[in-house]
Amino acid sequence: xxxxxxxxxxxxxxxxxxxxxxxxSFEVAEGEFFAFLGPNGAGKSTTVQILTTLxxxxxxxxxxxxxxxxxxxxxxxxxxGVALQETGIDPVLTGRELIEMQARLFGFTKKKAKERASELxxxxxxNDAAERPCGKYSGGMRRRLDLALTLVHKPKILFLDEPTxxxxxxxxxxxxxxxxxxxxxxGTTIFLTTQYLExxxxxxxxxxxxxxxxxxxxxxxxxxxxxxxxxxxxLVFHEPEEAERASVVLNDVGENIERSREEVTIYTENGTxxxxxxxxxxxxxxxxxxxxxxxxxxLDDVFINVTNKQKERV
Amino acid sequence: xxxxxxxxxxxDTMVFTKRSIITIIRNPLIFIPNLIISLFFLFVxxxxxxxISQLPAFEGANYLAFILPVSIVSAAIGGAGGAGxxxxxxxxxxxxxxxxxxxSSRLAIVLGxxxxxxxxxxxxxxxILVIAYFLGLEVAAGFGGVVVVLLLTLGWGLAFAGYSVGVxxxxxxxxxxxxxxxxxxxxIFLSTTFVPYELIEAGWLKIAATINPTTYLxxxxxxxxxxxxxxxxxxxxFLVIALLCAITITFSAVSxxxxxxxx
Ligand SMILES: Nc1ncnc2c1ncn2[C@@H]1O[C@H](COP(=O)(O)OP(=O)(O)O)[C@@H](O)[C@H]1O
Ligand SMILES: [Mg+2]
Numbered sequence: 072x073x074x075x076x077x078x079x080x081x082x083x084x085x086x087x088x089x090x091x092x093x094x095x096s097f098e099v100a101e102g103e104f105f106a107f108l109g110p111n112g113a114g115k116s117t118t119v120q121i122l123t124t125l126x127x128x129x130x131x132x133x134x135x136x137x138x139x140x141x142x143x144x145x146x147x148x149x150x151x152g153v154a155l156q157e158t159g160i161d162p163v164l165t166g167r168e169l170i171e172m173q174a175r176l177f178g179f180t181k182k183k184a185k186e187r188a189s190e191l192x193x194x195x196x197x198n199d200a201a202e203r204p205c206g207k208y209s210g211g212m213r214r215r216l217d218l219a220l221t222l223v224h225k226p227k228i229l230f231l232d233e234p235t236x237x238x239x240x241x242x243x244x245x246x247x248x249x250x251x252x253x254x255x256x257x258g259t260t261i262f263l264t265t266q267y268l269e270x271x272x273x274x275x276x277x278x279x280x281x282x283x284x285x286x287x288x289x290x291x292x293x294x295x296x297x298x299x300x301x302x303x304x305x306l307v308f309h310e311p312e313e314a315e316r317a318s319v320v321l322n323d324v325g326e327n328i329e330r331s332r333e334e335v336t337i338y339t340e341n342g343t344x345x346x347x348x349x350x351x352x353x354x355x356x357x358x359x360x361x362x363x364x365x366x367x368x369x370l371d372d373v374f375i376n377v378t379n380k381q382k383e384r385v
Numbered sequence: 386x387x388x389x390x391x392x393x394x395x396x397d398t399m400v401f402t403k404r405s406i407i408t409i410i411r412n413p414l415i416f417i418p419n420l421i422i423s424l425f426f427l428f429v430x431x432x433x434x435x436x437i438s439q440l441p442a443f444e445g446a447n448y449l450a451f452i453l454p455v456s457i458v459s460a461a462i463g464g465a466g467g468a469g470x471x472x473x474x475x476x477x478x479x480x481x482x483x484x485x486x487x488x489s490s491r492l493a494i495v496l497g498x499x500x501x502x503x504x505x506x507x508x509x510x511x512x513i514l515v516i517a518y519f520l521g522l523e524v525a526a527g528f529g530g531v532v533v534v535l536l537l538t539l540g541w542g543l544a545f546a547g548y549s550v551g552v553x554x555x556x557x558x559x560x561x562x563x564x565x566x567x568x569x570x571x572x573i574f575l576s577t578t579f580v581p582y583e584l585i586e587a588g589w590l591k592i593a594a595t596i597n598p599t600t601y602l603x604x605x606x607x608x609x610x611x612x613x614x615x616x617x618x619x620x621x622x623f624l625v626i627a628l629l630c631a632i633t634i635t636f637s638a639v640s641x642x643x644x645x646x647x648x
Contacts, residue, residue: 123486124485124486125482125485125486145392145488148486148487148488149488151486153486155479155482155483157479157482158479159478159479159480159481159482159483159484160478160479160480160483161404161408161475161478161480162478163407163408163411163412164404164407164408168404168407172400172404173483173487175396175400176392176397176400176484176487176488176489177487177488178392178393204411220483
C-alpha cells in the first residue's frame, strides 16, 4: 500500500436526482500535495466522503494506495487520516481521552496510546486543555484536536476537507504550518479541499478546480496560469464612475472583463500588444486611469475565468 | 512490505463499552430520572393499591411482589433506550463518522452502547430489588429466583436496546428516536399491570394484554416471586424474550448496516 490516489470517472447522484459529482478523474502521486478548489456545493465533500469509504459512489473506480475502496474499505482505513468538514468530536470526553481511544481503535496498546496522546497534544498545542471535556473547546481548538485525531496512526494519506474554513488567522496559520510539515518532512500525501484560492496557492503542488461536480481546470499553480494563456490588464481609476464608463467602452476589447469599484481588469491573449489601442480608446473618452498594469494572471483570475466560461456554456 | 493489519473485535468492543460507561456516569441525568420513576411506581402503587390484594384473584399474594415487576421492567425500558439515545448523539455531532473512519469493527460500534446499557440496567435492577427487600419482599423461589429475574430483565433490556438502536440508526435524529420510546406506554400499561388477568374488566384490554409480550414477562417474574418454581410461566417468558430479541436485533443489525454504508 503506497500513498497514491487514483480516481476514474467518479459519479455520485444522491436520492432525488441530485448530481453532486458528474464524472471526475484525477491522480495524486505519493508525497504530493493536491488541492481541490471550488465554491460551496461544488462536490468537494462528496468526493472526500467517497474516497474515504464513508459514502458509496454511484459509479467509477477509486484506488487509494493501490487498493480498491469498494472492495477493501477496511484496508484503506488503516492507511488514511481524514478530517471531515464538520469536526467529529464527542463533547463528553476530554481531549486526551479522545486521542487515546482513537489510538486504541488503531491497534495501539494502552501504554502506546497514552504516549501518542501526549505527543499529539503537544503537537497541536492543546496540553493546557487536555483534561477538559471537548464540548468546552473553542472552534479553533476543536479543529486542532480533530487534526490530532486524524494523525494518530501516522497515515500515509491525509484527506482534509476545508480544514481552515471559519478559523481566525492564527489558528489557520498553525494548521497550515503543520500540514506543510507533514507533507515536506514526513512525505505524507495530502488531498485538501478549500474555497480559498490563497490557501491552494500557498500549499498545493497541484490544483484541480471543481465546479458543479466537474473538474474545469487542473495543473500546477504555474501551469494553470499559463494554460489560461491570458494576461490581465489592470486599470485603476480615481472614481468608480470612471471605471464603470471605461468598462462599457472596453467591453469588446478582451476575452473577459471584470469590474469592482474603481478597478477594471481585462483578460486578453496578449496584453502588451493591446495596450496602445486601449490607451487610445480611453483617451477618446477623456478617461485616464490612475495606474495601469499588465501582469500574468493570478490564481484568482484563473478561477474567475474558468467558472465564468462554464456558466456561459450552460 | 504490505502490512495487512487486523483489528481486534474484543478490544474494539471493550473500548466502545468503556467509553459509553464514562458517558453515562458523567451524565447522571441520563439514568437518574428513569430510576426515580421506577421507584415512584413501586412506592405509589404499593402504597395506594396494596389493599386490592385481599381480593380472591390474588390468591393471597403480596401486592409488593405483584407490582415489583412493573417497576423493574419500566426501569429496564428506560435504561435500554439510552443505547439508542447515545448513538443518536454521536450521529448528530459527527463523532459517528469519525468512528466509521477507523478500522474498528462496525458491530462493536453498535455493541458498545448496548453493553453499557445492559450493565446500567443490571445495577438499576439490583438496586430496586434491594429496596424492595427492605420494603418486605420475599422471593418464593429464593436466590435462584432473583437470578432468573435478573436474566429476564437483561433479555428484555436487550430486546428493547435492539429496538432503540434500530430506530436511532434509521431516523438519525433525536426527536424521532425519542418519539420511538413512546412504545413504553402501551407495553407497560396494556397488560396485567395492576391486577391479574381475571380481574381485567374491558374485553379490549384483555385482548391487548394477551398480545402484549410484557404480560408474559410480568407473569414469569411474578411466578418466581410469589409461587416458587413453576415451569410454564418461565418457559413462556423466556421464549417470548428470545423471539423479541431475534426480531429487534435483526432490525438493528439491518439498520446499522444501512447507516454505516450510506448511499
Ligand atoms: N447527503 C446528501 N443528500 C443529497 N444531496 C447532497 C448530500 N450531500 C451533498 N448533497 C448535495 O450535493 C452537492 C455537492 O455538495 P458537497 O459535496 O457538500 O459540496 P462542497 O463540499 O463542495 O460544498 C450539493 O448540491 C449538495 O446539496
Ligand atoms: Mg464541503
